[in-house]
Amino acid sequence: MATTATELHEENPWARAWRRLKRRKGAMAALVVVVLLIAIAILAPWVAPYDPTKTSFGAVRKAPTWAHWFGTDEVGRDVLSRVIFGARASLSAGLVSVSIAVGAGVPLGLLAGYAGGWVDAVLSRIVDAMLAIPFLILAIALSAFLGPSLSNAMIAIGVTATPVFVRLTRGQTLGAKVEDYVEAARAVGNPHWRIALRHVLPNIVPPLLVQASLAIAGAIIAEAALSFLGLGQQPPAPSWGSMLNSAQRFIAQAPWMAFWPGFAIFFAVLSFNLLGDGLRDALDPRHK
């Protein structure tokens, strides 16, 4: 997206994007929810009414009451406290795995798009191959071979999400490479690494930002899915996915055990999806 000199003087493109984003009620509400969720995750020990792992055999599978707003689970743990602490697993899985995917995918995509030739051919074939394996199936296979734990699940999801970022960055780089400002930077004798990092990269950030927001939503669902299958967060540490796993066995006796963690996943994923959609509209004027 080339910006003309006059437009630059009028308004900084980021300020314009922020102004556009502010007009979208859905995206702004989503942003508030995301900030709230992050705050809850960070402040969990102060916000949660109980210790999330403390069992109480006198209060097994109790329906919601004033003492336990979301009820208790099969060993008497407070469901609300577990949902609050579960935000830590889900959000950190979302952020860490997408950071892995961006950290690996963006440099590789820049390299493929900028260098071209055999480097591009080899990288693109590997990306094609990884994208040919359905997302969750690759993540399950990877975490199975790495061993079940939250950190391995994050690595598995991060690696699985990488090829999308390689492909997107490569495509954007190919487009930016032929723009006048890159030609100009080359003409004045800048080294390749400097052109790639200082001239190409800053101009392809907007689509990457949109993809990152949507990828966080995907990573939160993937972490919940892996934990639901028993491949992510290990008990007794709380995670929304593993809570749903145990809730499934008690669905007839204690439906509240299933409702709240699932609703938390839905709410978090919805917010990141809405934010991603809003960012796309705000950052890319061609997209309606």
Place this chain on the structure above:
Amino acid sequence: MLAFLTRRLLQIIPTIIIVSMLIFGLQQLLPGDPALIMAGEERDPQVLAEIRHQYRLDEPVPVQYVYWIKGVMSGNLGESMRLKASVGALVREKLPVTLQLATMALIIALGIGIPAGIVSAVKKETAWDYAANLFALWGLSTPNFWLGILLIFLFSVTLGWLPASGYVQMSENWKQSLATSIMPAFVLGNALAAVLMRHTRSAMLQAMGADYVRTARAKGLEESRVVLKHALRNAMTPVITLLALDFGTLLSGAVLTEQIFSIPGFGKLIVDSVFNRDYAVVQGVVLVTSSLYIMLNLLADIAYVLVNPRLRG
């Protein structure tokens, strides 16, 4: 067309080879000695050496890969250590179950997603459009394992209308089969319906703005005819192609859906194998799903060119 086909076929060969390398490479991630894992309780060095020799674990990794891929190409995907059956036989047994589920999910997704997309494009920026968009957001953001549990609670536990789990083949008893598979198929189709709605909406919006639609209207055709015959026909081509790309979503979703509803398909096979450290089955299932996905994409590309004379070149 022939040149296109040859080029496209040549392209998928390296992809399939790299997929097979990645899948083979997975077992290098296993911590510890695979021979020790296979031996189980056995610690006799002679037995371990025998296992290493039998499974060629004493050879360099590239040599092991060549043996493995040779086996795969002659139809030998390895043996399941847990089920004492060939992986190929397991795949043949489980794949039809998942395909039946996926087909039903696809029918549900098409039945919801395409009409919703058409209505939302035709009635752009009305309550209908907002409702369809809300539905799409709901579909994209609802984890299907949660939806499955909620539906079981509603239709099996509370109302008692449908069985909570199990699987009956279509050929055995079609009524029972429908009863057991309608909930899982809806759970699996829900997310795809949302994706389809979005694809259909944007393709329809584009088609509705095209010159041939304006011409059709100028001729004085009824609006329903313009929408359904002129716009929809053209809008469906990209939607059907994108559908092939979404096949991976269906297969991923099937893993969770089969787990919740205890359906003995492909997804349940991979999860059970993961927990029983039956790695040959995991590798076999991943290889088969990715090959299926690659083939389906190839078919979609060919179909796209076939219906688009301009691309035949």
